[in-house]
Amino acid sequence: MVLAESGEDGIVSCDACEYAANVEKAELVYRNLETPAATAEPIRVDTPGQKTIDDVAAFLKVETNQLVKTLIVQTSTDEVIAVLLRGDRELNEIKLANLLGVDWIVMAEDSVVSRVTGAPTGFAGPIGLEVRLIADAEVKGMADFVVGGNAVDVHVTGANLGRDFEVEQFADIRQAVAGDPCPRCDCGKFESWRGIEVGHVFKLGTKYSDSMNATVLDDQGKAKPLVMGCYGIGVGRTVAAAIEQNHDDYGMKLPMPLAPFHVLITMVNPKDEQVRDAAEKLYQQLLDEGIEVLLDDRDERPGIKFKDADLIGIPLRVTVGARNLKDGNVELKERSSGEQSLVAVETVAAQLVQTVNEALLVNL
Numbered sequence: 125m126v127l128a129e130s131g132e133d134g135i136v137s138c139d140a141c142e143y144a145a146n147v148e149k150a151e152l153v154y155r156n157l158e159t160p161a162a163t164a165e166p167i168r169v170d171t172p173g174q175k176t177i178d179d180v181a182a183f184l185k186v187e188t189n190q191l192v193k194t195l196i197v198q199t200s201t202d203e204v205i206a207v208l209l210r211g212d213r214e215l216n217e218i219k220l221a222n223l224l225g226v227d228w229i230v231m232a233e234d235s236v237v238s239r240v241t242g243a244p245t246g247f248a249g250p251i252g253l254e255v256r257l258i259a260d261a262e263v264k265g266m267a268d269f270v271v272g273g274n275a276v277d278v279h280v281t282g283a284n285l286g287r288d289f290e291v292e293q294f295a296d297i298r299q300a301v302a303g304d305p306c307p308r309c310d311c312g313k314f315e316s317w318r319g320i321e322v323g324h325v326f327k328l329g330t331k332y333s334d335s336m337n338a339t340v341l342d343d344q345g346k347a348k349p350l351v352m353g354c355y356g357i358g359v360g361r362t363v364a365a366a367i368e369q370n371h372d373d374y375g376m377k378l379p380m381p382l383a384p385f386h387v388l389i390t391m392v393n394p395k396d397e398q399v400r401d402a403a404e405k406l407y408q409q410l411l412d413e414g415i416e417v418l419l420d421d422r423d424e425r426p427g428i429k430f431k432d433a434d435l436i437g438i439p440l441r442v443t444v445g446a447r448n449l450k451d452g453n454v455e456l457k458e459r460s461s462g463e464q465s466l467v468a469v470e471t472v473a474a475q476l477v478q479t480v481n482e483a484l485l486v487n488l
């Protein structure tokens with residue numbers, strides 16, 4: 125995973141140890157979770173038009189973490205299950221599917237919800253339901269909470285586990301968020317990030333070697349299926365991720381190993397014969413040295429060429445112009461740092477070769 129604001133994945137990492145994981149996989153810990161004693165009686169209350177967690181919490185003047193939401197889901201094996209989560213939490217569908225041993229789960233269609241709960245989507249609650257109830261482990265530590273009333277515009281306050289309904293299983297089925305305690309160390313908390321997945325590793329086990337009969341002899345001379353794994357790197361994504369981490373308002377700052385050209389030569393005025401000769405000579409020198417070089421000899425204003433150079437982000441730019449050439453110099457600009465310097469036209473090729481090779485070696 126490469127951290128990037130625009131990343132498609134949520135990531136959490138511990139602020140105290142090395143643990144880091146995609147939120148789809150991040151483990152949560154629940155230490156000493158005991159159900160507090162009930163102090164309230166279940167009361168059905170009218171909540172006209174209040175369908176979302178935020179609406180209901182505001183209407184009943186409670187925090188969203190005092191609500192327990194009931195999600196009606198359908199599994200790939202066509203079972204309907206009710207899932208309970210603290211009001212401010214999100215279900216992790218992958219964790220739930222893994223727990224149930226099914227390929228996938230989806231939110232049940234409205235028709236299924238109304239068949240199971242007797243009410244339209246938005247008012248489901250655990251009391252009186254006749255399907256399996258699975259709750260996030262965190263719910264076990266809650267008492268006197270608000271749930272849906274399985275009727276239009278009705279919720280129940282003062283609901284309690286055990287007394288009002290039974291949960292078949294408590295498990296880690298929610299999405300990890302910033303602030304959750306780390307599962308690996310005693311003191312750390314999660315911080316959250318966005319990231320781009322650029323590579324992955326899958327442990328395939330013996331799923332494919334079994335079906336292909338791919339075996340190996342063990343130390344007893346007995347044939348055993350190979351344990352398989354596979355690995356992938358997203359080549360296109362790697363470039364995108366590198367740009368996310370290396371850019372400014374003017375464009376890309378391509379790292380040397382990824383850049384399609386190492387050096388850009390910008391002719392300030394291609395009609396000036398001296399400028400053209402010097403630039404083309406340098407271009408040929410660099411090509412001969414195996415440097416990937418691009419020559420901008422377009423008949424455009426210098427400002428446009430410089431803007432384009434920043435935009436496409438070639439790591440090194442050499443500007444060949446009449447004014448500096450008079451003193452035997454060209455201007456060298458490093459795209460990533462913005463550093464500029466004047467270099468003698470005689471030595472610039474050697475310097476560029478050295479800079480490029482060093483950057484490529486360092487990055488290997």
Ligand SMILES: [Zn+2]
Nearest residue numbers: 138141306312
């Ligand atoms: Zn930790």
